[in-house]
Amino acid sequence: MAAIFPLLQVPSSVSTRFSPPKFPGKRVQVTNPSSSSAIHYGKTEGKSKFDTVALASSNGREPEPVESKSVEKLLDEKQNAELSTRITSGEFTVQRSGLLSLLKNGLSKVGIPDDVLEFLFKWLDSGKDYSKIPEAKGAISAIRNEAFFIPLYELYLTYGGIFRLTFGPKSFLIVSDPSIAKRILKDNSKAYSKGILAEILDFVMGKGLIPADVEVWRVRRRAIVPALHQKYVEAMISLFGQATERLCNKLDVAASDGEDVEMESLFSHLTLDIIGKAVFNYEFDSLSNDTGIVEAVYTVLREAEDRSVAPFPIWEIPIWKDISPRQKKVTAALKLINDKLDELIAICKRMVDEEELQFHEEYVNEQDPSILHFLLASGDDVSSKQLRDDLMTMLIAGHETSAAVLTWTFYLLSKEPHVLSKLQEEVDCIIGDRLPTTEDLKKLKYTTRVINESLRLYPQPPVLIRRSLENDMLGKYPIRRGEDIFISVWNLHRSPRLWDDADKFNPERWPLDGPNPNETNQNFCYLPFGGGPRKCVGDMFATFETVVAVAMLVRRFNFQIAIGAPPVRMTTGATIHTTEGLTMTVTRRIKPPIIPTLEKPVLRADTPEGEPQLGQKGLVGDSTPRVWTSTRSSPRVMTLLSTVVRTHHG
Numbered sequence: 001m002a003a004i005f006p007l008l009q010v011p012s013s014v015s016t017r018f019s020p021p022k023f024p025g026k027r028v029q030v031t032n033p034s035s036s037s038a039i040h041y042g043k044t045e046g047k048s049k050f051d052t053v054a055l056a057s058s059n060g061r062e063p064e065p066v067e068s069k070s071v072e073k074l075l076d077e078k079q080n081a082e083l084s085t086r087i088t089s090g091e092f093t094v095q096r097s098g099l100l101s102l103l104k105n106g107l108s109k110v111g112i113p114d115d116v117l118e119f120l121f122k123w124l125d126s127g128k129d130y131s132k133i134p135e136a137k138g139a140i141s142a143i144r145n146e147a148f149f150i151p152l153y154e155l156y157l158t159y160g161g162i163f164r165l166t167f168g169p170k171s172f173l174i175v176s177d178p179s180i181a182k183r184i185l186k187d188n189s190k191a192y193s194k195g196i197l198a199e200i201l202d203f204v205m206g207k208g209l210i211p212a213d214v215e216v217w218r219v220r221r222r223a224i225v226p227a228l229h230q231k232y233v234e235a236m237i238s239l240f241g242q243a244t245e246r247l248c249n250k251l252d253v254a255a256s257d258g259e260d261v262e263m264e265s266l267f268s269h270l271t272l273d274i275i276g277k278a279v280f281n282y283e284f285d286s287l288s289n290d291t292g293i294v295e296a297v298y299t300v301l302r303e304a305e306d307r308s309v310a311p312f313p314i315w316e317i318p319i320w321k322d323i324s325p326r327q328k329k330v331t332a333a334l335k336l337i338n339d340k341l342d343e344l345i346a347i348c349k350r351m352v353d354e355e356e357l358q359f360h361e362e363y364v365n366e367q368d369p370s371i372l373h374f375l376l377a378s379g380d381d382v383s384s385k386q387l388r389d390d391l392m393t394m395l396i397a398g399h400e401t402s403a404a405v406l407t408w409t410f411y412l413l414s415k416e417p418h419v420l421s422k423l424q425e426e427v428d429c430i431i432g433d434r435l436p437t438t439e440d441l442k443k444l445k446y447t448t449r450v451i452n453e454s455l456r457l458y459p460q461p462p463v464l465i466r467r468s469l470e471n472d473m474l475g476k477y478p479i480r481r482g483e484d485i486f487i488s489v490w491n492l493h494r495s496p497r498l499w500d501d502a503d504k505f506n507p508e509r510w511p512l513d514g515p516n517p518n519e520t521n522q523n524f525c526y527l528p529f530g531g532g533p534r535k536c537v538g539d540m541f542a543t544f545e546t547v548v549a550v551a552m553l554v555r556r557f558n559f560q561i562a563i564g565a566p567p568v569r570m571t572t573g574a575t576i577h578t579t580e581g582l583t584m585t586v587t588r589r590i591k592p593p594i595i596p597t598l599e600k601p602v603l604r605a606d607t608p609e610g611e612p613q614l615g616q617k618g619l620v621g622d623s624t625p626r627v628w629t630s631t632r633s634s635p636r637v638m639t640l641l642s643t644v645v646r647t648h649h650g
């Protein structure tokens with residue numbers, strides 16, 4: 001099965017036909033391999049189901065002239081056309097009953113007794129009356145030059161909302177149907193675990209909240225969720241502002257010097273600095289600090305990524321970690337981080353012991369509003385490995401995701417200057433030149449819609465992973481215990497069956513006076529933060545963090561892809577990353593004078609039902625901006641989906 005790893009590792013050009021237009025005004029082509037004609041779907045708010053969607057040319061614009069296309073783009077298109085043809089020709093389709101009897105005969109020939117085989121195949125035979133899940137087989141390794149979720153999208157258009165993807169002895173269920181996703185994530189969530197995800201993340205997250213099994217998860221979720229209460233998030237808003245201000249100062253220097261900047265790594269540093277402070281009150285100061293703990297964090301992150309794509313789990317050989325220089329480095333990095341965590345826990349514990357504050361529901365220590373402080377004040381066990389696992393989990397969960405959202409938001413904005421202008425208009429009007437406040441966040445409606453839409457087009461992560469713990473029915477199909485399942489959020493978010501102009505970056509699809517879109521009000525067609533009991537605990541945190549960052553950056557600068565920058569391509573990871581960074585030219589904005597009418601924003605500012613609500617309380621923390629002076633190379637990411645495949649085939 002090593003053959004599929006190249007598929008999972010090879011980068012994908014963003015300029016595939018499933019991507020937003022590379023240049024404003026150019027054609028968005030969404031081709032259904034089985035049909036290029038119009039289809040009809042039903043309509044719901046923010047999306048369309050019964051509208052006519054012309055799949056071949058969804059925005060009605062003329063195709064881009066051939067001579068202006070790059071060779072690379074033409075090759076991409078040729079490859080995608082070939083893939084579509086192969087899928088429609090049935091090349092990937094498996095005749096399930098044939099396969100079963102072949103398997104049964106094969107096993108019989110190698111001497112497995114008939115009564116054992118009868119027992120083994122009984123369950124499958126008993127499914128005769130049920131529909132069989134459509135099945136695609138794994139010559140998929142032949143499909144190169146794609147991030148894994150791109151071929152899954154092609155297969156979804158052919159096989160529908162649930163299909164089985166078989167690689168040799170192993171198969172995965174690929175789910176792209178909102179009602180099936182809802183059953184797995186919410187309605188019958190107790191029947192599903194995190195499966196392989198938990199196995200691969202064990203070395204870094206242990207039994208932290210993301211991979212935790214249901215027993216541990218229940219206890220820890222109850223402890224952690226209260227820490228992210230409303231007053232905590234309010235306190236974080238000033239932290240977001242201060243950290244972004246430091247990034248702005250750095251960009252200011254680049255703008256003066258006329259130097260292009262690699263935004264993906266800057267966003268990674270920004271969100272690492274924020275999450276370090278937010279989770280355990282630690283200043284990574286990663287934009288100006290390349291060594292020690294920052295490097296250790298990136299070493300561990302890179303290891304998680306590399307393990308997930310390795311053809312053989314060499315680190316599981318007991319002696320290997322003692323002789324491999326690389327593994328020794330990972331062990332040392334983990335030790336450094338754990339020692340630092342112990343130190344931070346000890347400092348925090350002393351603060352908690354000394355303080356006179358009474359613990360209550362919305363407890364916040366203003367000098368240290370971190371999640372760690374809340375947990376210790378609430379009585380969490382300082383010496384427990386569980387506490388460290390949870391802190392580490394939140395550090396990783398809240399870092400990569402937010403950085404990826406910012407990266408792709410700026411990529412999208414660079415392609416749609418009119419969206420950027422509209423955004424700047426709102427930001428100028430609402431925050432002017434100050435740090436955003438809690439009240440401003442309620443009013444930054446269009447900015448929030450830009451983030452909502454960016455998360456639709458680039459969901460982080462693009463795929464959610466589960467394993468069935470018992471037999472279940474998914475739609476009309478029975479499934480067995482032990483199935484590995486990928487819920488493709490990418491497919492859901494880009495489905496032409498669920499969205500008008502699915503590939504178009506169109507923040508206007510979310511009405512400003514409507515509720516903040518989430519999985520519930522979008523019937524599981526939109527899952528930016530997952531859904532059900534394992535939904536992200538940091539959704540409000542992350543939304544405000546990215547809104548503050550985007551607002552503060554666009555009010556000071558204009559951003560364009562730098563001339564001569566490497567093409568922006570996607571690579572597979574826990575989150576979607578670029579292969580060679582997002583190199584941009586940043587120029588200072590010459591703003592129109594700010595008219596002092598802040599009480600009367602041009603866009604509606606009232607908070608409708610369902611919107612995250614924040615109180616009126618003031619801000620905490622130091623607002624002195626610091627200048628960050630050096631850059632680091634772009635960190636790599638964990639590749640969790642490929643992890644899944646590795647674990648099963650390594």
Ligand code: HEM
Nearest residue numbers: 209210394397398401402460529530534535536537538542
């Ligand atoms: C834009 C940024 C973020 C995105 C897109 C995001 C997305 C998600 C998604 C989709 C899940 C569900 C995973 C699954 O069902 O398998 C999740 C879970 C989780 N996220 Fe986030 N997240 C973000 C930021 C954060 C932040 C800032 C934190 C911490 C402060 C955080 C902590 C967690 C935790 C602890 C879980 C596991 C929850 C559980 O299993 O009970 N996330 N996140």
